[in-house]
Amino acid sequence: MSIQICNSPFLPKFAHTPRAQISTRSTRIFARTESNSSDQQQQLNLSVLRFTFGIPGFDESYLPRWIGYGFGSLLLLNDLSASAPITESQLRSEALGLSLSAFSIALPYIGKFLKGSETEERTLPEEGEQVFVISSEIGDSLKEDLAWGTYVLLRNTSTVAVMISVKGELCVRGYWNCPGEMSKNQLHDWFKRKVDENGLADVKETLYFPEYGGSDLSWDILPDGTRSLFVQPLVQNVNEPQGFLLVASTAGYAYSDKDRAWIGAIAEKFRG
Structure with missing residues (x-):
């Protein structure tokens, strides 16, 4: 499977009219699947979750640093509290331990350096609406998987907007630049129309835009400030597109090779 990394504007089939300006609106959720507390405790049938502690504001990528500290x-406390003379072997052991601790502290910085480009932090769009829409025509099992799939993408990557299309049925979640005061069905139909207008239903190659041009590309459903865009098609073969998985972020170079491989693994769960 090839991945097309694009630093230039969208291909012609993705071109669209310039984005209309929208006024700042208070965040609202247009549509929500019916759920209760027991639904949240059901086992997730995706088997592609990343490990996280789930602590708000805690970045797990810096865990080696805190272990080193x-x-x-x-x-150091053990060395200072020792009353007996310190032996040469103990000094060597402590020096080795401190060296490993220093390496753990520096490891997050080394990882960022080896990536080749520094990943920015995402920011929530100041304009746009937070939505959660799922097609009513799909079964409950797939609906649950789509809901969980979009949740883990928003939780475990720099994504602020995610859309999954499976055989023409949509699940849309996150911040999107969409009209206000729409019912659930109207909003769903609006997204489907936009998908057709922008040619996403026919995407057959994986696309990655690490420097998405925002207003230059004028794809008007994405939230303002979008900097990275990744589209993973769901295809059985080149002649049978089954849908796509789209994620967008307000951070530049938001999706590393590992991120794109992990997103592709989630997409595989909805293929076929």
Whole structure:
């Protein structure tokens, strides 16, 4: 499977009229699937979840740093509290432990350096609406998988907007630049019309725009400030597109090779 990384504007079939300006509106959720507390405790049937602690404001990528601080502090405390003379072998062990702690502290910085480009932090769009829309024509099992799939994408990546299309049926979640005061059915039909207008239903190649041009590309359903865009098609073969998975972020270079592979693994769950 090839991935087309695009630094230039969209292909002609994605061209659209310039984005209309919208006024700032208060965040609202247009549509929501029926759920209760027991639904949230059902086992997720995706098997592609990333490990996270789920602590608000805690970035798991910096976990090695905090482990290094913790063990380094314990080593220093042990050295300072020792009453007997310190042996040469103990000094070597403590020096090795402090070296490993220093390496753990520096590991997040080394990882960012090896990526080749620094990933920016996402920011929530100041304009646009937060929506959660799922087609009513799909079965409950697929509906649950789509709901969980969009949730983990928003939770575990820099994504602020996600759309999954399976055989013409949509699940849309996150921040989108859409009209206000629409009913659930009207909003769903509006998204389907936009998908057809922008040619997404016929996408057959994986597309990645790490420097999405925003107003230059004028794809008007994406939230203002979109910097990265990744589209993973769902195809059985080149002649039978089954749908697509689209994620957008307000951070530039938001999706690393590992991120794109993981998103592709989620897309595989909805293929066929």
